[in-house]
Amino acid sequence: MQAYQTLAGRFARLGALGDAAGILSWDRETLMPDGAADMRAEQLAQLAVIGHEILTAPETGDLIGRALDEAATLGEWERANLREMRRTYLHAAAVPADLVAASSRAASQSGMIWREARARSDFAMLAPALAETLRLGREVGAAKGAAFGLDPYDALLDGYDPGMRRAAIDPLFETLRAELPGLVAAVRERQAAEPAPLPLPGPFPVAAQKALGERLMRAVGFDVTRGRLDVSLHPFCGGATDDVRITTRYDEADASGALMGVLHETGHALYEQGLPPAWRHQPVGAARGMTLHESQSLLVEMQACRSAEFCAYLAPALGETFGGAGPAWTPENLHRRYTRVEPGFIRVDADEVTYPAHILLRYTLERAMVAGDLAVADLPGAFNDGLRDLLGLTVPDDRRGCLQDIHWPGGSFGYFPTYTLGAMAAAQLFRAACAAVPSIPNDLASGDFAALRGWLRTNVHARASLLETDELLREATGKPLGADNFLRHLRARYLGAS
Amino acid sequence: MQAYQTLAGRFARLGALGDAAGILSWDRETLMPDGAADMRAEQLAQLAVIGHEILTAPETGDLIGRALDEAATLGEWERANLREMRRTYLHAAAVPADLVAASSRAASQSGMIWREARARSDFAMLAPALAETLRLGREVGAAKGAAFGLDPYDALLDGYDPGMRRAAIDPLFETLRAELPGLVAAVRERQAAEPAPLPLPGPFPVAAQKALGERLMRAVGFDVTRGRLDVSLHPFCGGATDDVRITTRYDEADASGALMGVLHETGHALYEQGLPPAWRHQPVGAARGMTLHESQSLLVEMQACRSAEFCAYLAPALGETFGGAGPAWTPENLHRRYTRVEPGFIRVDADEVTYPAHILLRYTLERAMVAGDLAVADLPGAFNDGLRDLLGLTVPDDRRGCLQDIHWPGGSFGYFPTYTLGAMAAAQLFRAACAAVPSIPNDLASGDFAALRGWLRTNVHARASLLETDELLREATGKPLGADNFLRHLRARYLGAS
Incomplete structure (x- = not known):
C-alpha cells in the first residue's frame, strides 16, 4: 500500500x-x-x-x-x-x-x-x-x-471521454445518419399541421428570472450550500469540489433561454455534487467523462424538463412569477414551444432532433482533419456541403458555418461527439430510471425530482469513475451505450409513437 | 545575472x-x-x-x-x-x-x-x-x-514590516503615551462645549450607498478596470495583481460606516494599483510593509476624507444621493460627526485620537507575551488594567476587552503596532504632499484627488520595496518616521491649533 x-x-x-x-x-x-x-x-x-x-x-x-x-x-x-x-x-x-x-x-x-x-x-x-x-x-x-x-x-x-473509441461511435452515428433525415421531415410535417406555439409576452425582469431559476435548481436538487448561480456570457458549470458554480445569461424579452440553461447546468451540477465524498480529489472520484456528464445535463433539461409532465408544473410557476395568464401560458403551449423543431445553422441553438446533425458533421470533419485527410483551407467548403446534405441548409457565411464554434480554434479535437453520445446516454438512463421507478414522470408534474435524483445518485453519480462508461451503463440500464432509446424518445415525443 | x-x-x-x-x-x-x-x-x-x-x-x-x-x-x-x-x-x-x-x-x-x-x-x-x-x-x-x-x-x-524594530517604535510610542491623555481630555472638553453633531436620518438604501461608494472610489483614483468593490462581513483589501478587491458592509440605518470603510480600503487599493508594473510578482515590486500600507488607507480616510475640505464635497453628495437636506446635512455637521472623539472599548470603532491608546496597550502586552513575561492566564487582568490607565475605562467583560481582536488567537504577534505607525506615517506624508502641492486641501473640497494621488504615486506607490520604510520617508518627507506630524495634525484638527 x-x-x-x-x-x-x-x-x-x-x-x-x-x-x-x-x-x-x-x-x-x-x-x-x-x-x-x-x-x-x-x-x-x-x-x-x-x-x-x-x-x-x-x-x-x-x-x-x-x-x-x-x-x-x-x-x-x-x-x-x-x-x-x-x-x-x-x-x-x-x-x-x-x-x-x-x-x-x-x-x-x-x-x-x-x-x-x-x-x-x-x-x-x-x-x-x-x-x-x-x-x-x-x-x-x-x-x-x-x-x-x-x-x-x-x-x-x-x-x-476515457475508454471511448471511434469503433464504438461509428455504428451509433451511422444509425442516426440513416434515421434522422426522415425523422426530421416527419416531425416538421406534423408540427406544420399543428397550431404554432404562441410567444410568451414579456418583459421578464432579471431578478424574477433569477429567483425562479434558483427555485427550479433547488427543486431538481442543487445543494445551495455547496454551489452558486451567477451570470456569464457563455453559460457553464464549473467551480470546485463542494463548490459547484453554474452560470446563465438573462434576456428580459424571453425567459426560456435562461431557465432551460439553468436546468441544463443544474444537471451537470447534480453529477458533481453527487460524487462520492470519500474519493474527493482522487481520479476515481471524478466524473466519468464528457459523455456521461453531458448525459446528466441533457437528462435534466431535455428528458425531464421539456417533458409534457414538467411543463404542467412549470407553466403555472411561470405565470405566477411573471404575472402571465391566458393561452400562451398553458402547459400545452409551453410544451409546444420547448419541443419546436426547426433546422438552423447554429449548433447551440438547435433543438434535440436536429442537434445530432451538427455533431455528425463535426465528427466527420475533425476525424478527417486529425487523419490528415482534410486541410484547413478546405474546411469551409466541406462544412457547407455537409450541412446541406444533413439538414438541407445553405450556409450564408462562415460566421454561421465553420466559424461558429470555439472548439477547433481552441484546440479541442475529439470533444464534439460527446454531445450526441450524451444525448443517447440521457435517453437510455432516463428510460431505465422510469422503468425502475414508474412514478417519475408523474412526479415531474409536481416538480418532484426526488425519485429521479435518487436513482441517478445511486446508478451514476455515486459511481464516479469506478467503471468505464459502457460498464456503468450496462449495470444501470442493462446494456452498453446505444442509439435506440434516443431514437425511441424522439419518435415518442415528436411523432406520438408509443 | x-x-x-x-x-x-x-x-x-x-x-x-x-x-x-x-x-x-x-x-x-x-x-x-x-x-x-x-x-x-x-x-x-x-x-x-x-x-x-x-x-x-x-x-x-x-x-x-x-x-x-x-x-x-x-x-x-x-x-x-x-x-x-x-x-x-x-x-x-x-x-x-x-x-x-x-x-x-x-x-x-x-x-x-x-x-x-x-x-x-x-x-x-x-x-x-x-x-x-x-x-x-x-x-x-x-x-x-x-x-x-x-x-x-x-x-x-x-x-x-520589514526593517521595523522595537528600538525605533519605543520612543515614538513613549511620546504618544505622554501626550495623548492630555490631548484626549482637552479635545473632549472642547467638543463638550460645542453643539453635538446631529444624526443623519436614514434610511440609506444599499444600492445608493454602493453607487456613492463607487463614485468616491473613482474620485480618489481607484482603477475599476483592475479591481472591484464587494461585500464581506469584515471589510478588507485583497485580491491579486491588477485585480484589487476591496469590500465593505452596509447598514441601511447609517451610511458613514460603509462610506468611510470604502475610502479606507481605497487608500490600500491605490497603493496596490500604483505599484510598478515592471516589477510585478517580484519581491521588490510589492508594497513596502504594513506601516506604509496602513499609512495609505489612513491618509485617504483620516487625513483627506475626514477633513473639513472634503466634507464640503461629501455633504452635498450625500444629500443628493439620499434626498437629505437641512442642518444635519451640512458640511459642518458632517465634519463634526466624522471627528467626534469618545473613548470606547472597541479598537475598530475608535476615533483617530483615542485609537493609539488601544495600540499602545496591545503592543505592551504582546511584547511581554512574546518575551515570556506575561502568561495567557494573566492577559485579561493586564488588558483591563491597561485600558483603565490609558483611557480611564473599566472593561465590563472580555468580549469588550482582550477577546475583541482575532490577531493573537490567529497567531499574529507583531502586527498591532503598524496601525499607529501607519497613522504617524500618514500624517507625515500628507503634510509633505500639501507642502509640495499647496492646492491639495482645496482640491479635496471639489473631490479632486489628482494632485494628492500623483504625489503619492511618485513618492510612495511607484517605489514599492526599493527602499526601507525610513529611507522612503526620508526621501519623501525629509525625515524618518516620527510622531510629531501626527500630534500636530491632531492638535490642529481637534484643538484648532495652527
Whole structure:
C-alpha cells in the first residue's frame, strides 16, 4: 500500500490545484475586471505547469509501477483509482513538455483570433493559426496514441471521454445518419399541421428570472450550500469540489433561454455534487467523462424538463412569477414551444432532433482533419456541403458555418461527439430510471425530482469513475451505450409513437 | 545575472501562487457557499505548502548566495529585489517545516475557538488554545530571530514590516503615551462645549450607498478596470495583481460606516494599483510593509476624507444621493460627526485620537507575551488594567476587552503596532504632499484627488520595496518616521491649533 498511498497524496495535491484553477476560471468568466486578464492567465498557467510537473515527475511513473505490483492488496475502488491515475499520468507524460507548451500557446492564440474572425466572418483571418493548432493537435494525438497504443483520434477522444473509441461511435452515428433525415421531415410535417406555439409576452425582469431559476435548481436538487448561480456570457458549470458554480445569461424579452440553461447546468451540477465524498480529489472520484456528464445535463433539461409532465408544473410557476395568464401560458403551449423543431445553422441553438446533425458533421470533419485527410483551407467548403446534405441548409457565411464554434480554434479535437453520445446516454438512463421507478414522470408534474435524483445518485453519480462508461451503463440500464432509446424518445415525443 | 534570473523566475511563480491564493481568499470572504469551507482551506493549504517548498528548496539558498556574488552586475532595482528575495527566503527557511505546520494549525484552531469564545465572552474557553498558539509563535520568533540576528519580537515584527524594530517604535510610542491623555481630555472638553453633531436620518438604501461608494472610489483614483468593490462581513483589501478587491458592509440605518470603510480600503487599493508594473510578482515590486500600507488607507480616510475640505464635497453628495437636506446635512455637521472623539472599548470603532491608546496597550502586552513575561492566564487582568490607565475605562467583560481582536488567537504577534505607525506615517506624508502641492486641501473640497494621488504615486506607490520604510520617508518627507506630524495634525484638527 505504500506506493499507492504516496500516489494518493500526490493526486490529492493535484485535485486541490485543479479546484483552485476551477474557481479562478469561474471568476474570470463572471466577475473579473478586464484589466486582470493577463495576470489571471499567468496564475492559471503557473498552476497548470506546477500540476504537470507533479504529474509527470519520474517518481510518479515509478510509484505507479510499484503500486501496480502491489495491486492485489488493494480494494476495488483503490484498484480503479490506480487505473485512473495511470491513465491521467499517461495522458500527461505522453506529451513532451515543449509540445504541451507549444500546443497550449497555439490554441490560446487561435482562440483569440477566432473571436475576431467570427465577428468578421473572415475564415482566411483564422486559417493560418488554426492550421498551426491542428498541426500541433495532431502531434499531441500521435504522441498520446503511441503511449496508449491507439490511433491519434482515439487517443484525443480518450482525453475527454476515457475508454471511448471511434469503433464504438461509428455504428451509433451511422444509425442516426440513416434515421434522422426522415425523422426530421416527419416531425416538421406534423408540427406544420399543428397550431404554432404562441410567444410568451414579456418583459421578464432579471431578478424574477433569477429567483425562479434558483427555485427550479433547488427543486431538481442543487445543494445551495455547496454551489452558486451567477451570470456569464457563455453559460457553464464549473467551480470546485463542494463548490459547484453554474452560470446563465438573462434576456428580459424571453425567459426560456435562461431557465432551460439553468436546468441544463443544474444537471451537470447534480453529477458533481453527487460524487462520492470519500474519493474527493482522487481520479476515481471524478466524473466519468464528457459523455456521461453531458448525459446528466441533457437528462435534466431535455428528458425531464421539456417533458409534457414538467411543463404542467412549470407553466403555472411561470405565470405566477411573471404575472402571465391566458393561452400562451398553458402547459400545452409551453410544451409546444420547448419541443419546436426547426433546422438552423447554429449548433447551440438547435433543438434535440436536429442537434445530432451538427455533431455528425463535426465528427466527420475533425476525424478527417486529425487523419490528415482534410486541410484547413478546405474546411469551409466541406462544412457547407455537409450541412446541406444533413439538414438541407445553405450556409450564408462562415460566421454561421465553420466559424461558429470555439472548439477547433481552441484546440479541442475529439470533444464534439460527446454531445450526441450524451444525448443517447440521457435517453437510455432516463428510460431505465422510469422503468425502475414508474412514478417519475408523474412526479415531474409536481416538480418532484426526488425519485429521479435518487436513482441517478445511486446508478451514476455515486459511481464516479469506478467503471468505464459502457460498464456503468450496462449495470444501470442493462446494456452498453446505444442509439435506440434516443431514437425511441424522439419518435415518442415528436411523432406520438408509443 | 544567471543566478539572479533563475531566482526571478522562481519568485514570479511564487507571485502567481500568491495571487491565486488572494482571489481564493477574497472569494471565501464574499461569495463562497458555507459547505465549501473545508475544501477551500485545503486548496489554500496546498498552495501555501507548494509555495513554501519552492521558497525553501536548497537551490533557492544556493542561488541567492551566487546572485549576491554577482551583485555588482545588477542594477539598483535588481539589487533591492535580491535583498528582498533574501529576506523572504530567510523568513521562510528559518522555520522548520514541522513548526510552520504546527503553528499554522494551532492558529487556525485558536482562531476558530476565538469566534465562539468572543461570542460567549468566555476567556477560559480560549485560554488553552491561545497558550499553544503563543508557545508556537514564540518558537517561530526564536527561530527567525536566530536567522536574522534579532530578538524574537523584532523578528516577528519584521515579517509584517520589514526593517521595523522595537528600538525605533519605543520612543515614538513613549511620546504618544505622554501626550495623548492630555490631548484626549482637552479635545473632549472642547467638543463638550460645542453643539453635538446631529444624526443623519436614514434610511440609506444599499444600492445608493454602493453607487456613492463607487463614485468616491473613482474620485480618489481607484482603477475599476483592475479591481472591484464587494461585500464581506469584515471589510478588507485583497485580491491579486491588477485585480484589487476591496469590500465593505452596509447598514441601511447609517451610511458613514460603509462610506468611510470604502475610502479606507481605497487608500490600500491605490497603493496596490500604483505599484510598478515592471516589477510585478517580484519581491521588490510589492508594497513596502504594513506601516506604509496602513499609512495609505489612513491618509485617504483620516487625513483627506475626514477633513473639513472634503466634507464640503461629501455633504452635498450625500444629500443628493439620499434626498437629505437641512442642518444635519451640512458640511459642518458632517465634519463634526466624522471627528467626534469618545473613548470606547472597541479598537475598530475608535476615533483617530483615542485609537493609539488601544495600540499602545496591545503592543505592551504582546511584547511581554512574546518575551515570556506575561502568561495567557494573566492577559485579561493586564488588558483591563491597561485600558483603565490609558483611557480611564473599566472593561465590563472580555468580549469588550482582550477577546475583541482575532490577531493573537490567529497567531499574529507583531502586527498591532503598524496601525499607529501607519497613522504617524500618514500624517507625515500628507503634510509633505500639501507642502509640495499647496492646492491639495482645496482640491479635496471639489473631490479632486489628482494632485494628492500623483504625489503619492511618485513618492510612495511607484517605489514599492526599493527602499526601507525610513529611507522612503526620508526621501519623501525629509525625515524618518516620527510622531510629531501626527500630534500636530491632531492638535490642529481637534484643538484648532495652527
